[in-house]
Structure formats: structure tokens, C-alpha cells
Amino acid sequence: MNEVINSGALNIASIVVSLVVLLVGLVLWFFINRASSRTNEQIELLEALLDQQKRQNALLRRLCESNEPEKEPQTSPAKVQEKEDDEDLIRLVAER
Template sequence: MTISNDAMSLASMGFTLLLVIIGLIAWFFVNRASVRASQQVRLLESLLEEQKRQNVMLHRLTEAVAGKEKAASTGERDSQDFIRLIPER
């Protein structure tokens, strides 16, 4: 009977050791995935900030171009209005 108890105890200890090893391997992969996800979130946040800066620059550029076009069109309109004021002979 002592051999049976010893074998049972050894098997129980081996099974526990196997579960601990499997648990550590699972923890390693879960932790690794978590770290990668955190890195991806940081990268996405930095991309978002860069995109916001680019949008602001693009908005300023389009306002500047629209302002120049508007000034040019009012200048042309003023010259056309001036021509209309002079009667033809």
C-alpha cells in the first residue's frame, strides 16, 4: 500500500507542477499580448495627434488660399465696376 500512496503522491505532485508550468506559459503569452496592445495604443495616439496637427495646418493653408482668391476676385470686381462707371463714347 505504501507504493500506491507514494505513486499517488508523486503523480499528484507531477500534475500540480504541470499545471504551474502551463499557467506560467499562459501568463507569458497574455502578458506579451497586453504589452503589444499598449504599444499599439500609444502609436495610434501619436498618429492621432500628428493627424490633428496636419488638419490644423491644412485648414490654415486653405483659409490663406481662399483669402487670396477672394481678394483677387474683389479686385477684379472693383475694376469691372469702375469700367461700368465710365460711359462709352
């Protein structure tokens, strides 16, 4: 009779342990799945933000290029040398 009671208690204990392990596994799966889905959402948001920043940079480049003042034509080195010579002569003349 003791053997029947002991074997029944072992069966119930093994079933309880199995259910506890199953419950812990389901809880862990829930939190891991939840964290994974949040991470995926954050990645999608970051990719959308990156795309918007790229568009803004392109618009800013176009805006800067359109508002850029026109460059003055380059003067030849001979003209630059003449200007420097004129400035040197002015410095040599004594003021009264």
C-alpha cells in the same frame, strides 16, 4: 508494504500534475501578457498618429484659409436684373 508504495506513487503523481498545471499556467500567462503589452504599444502609436493627423488638419485649414482668394463683393439684385435685361436684348437683336 503495498500501501506505502501506492501512497508514495500518488504523492509523486499529484506533484507532477501540479507542476504540469503550473507550467501550463505560466506559459499561458506569458503569451497573454505579451499580447497585452503589444496591444498597449499599438494603442499608444495609434494615439500619436491621431494627434499628428489633428495637427496636420489644423495646418492644412490654416494654409487653405491663407491661400483662399478674396471673395468679390456681392452685387445688388437691381444690378443683376439690369445685366439680365441687357443680355435678353442682345439675344433679341437679329444678326446680319
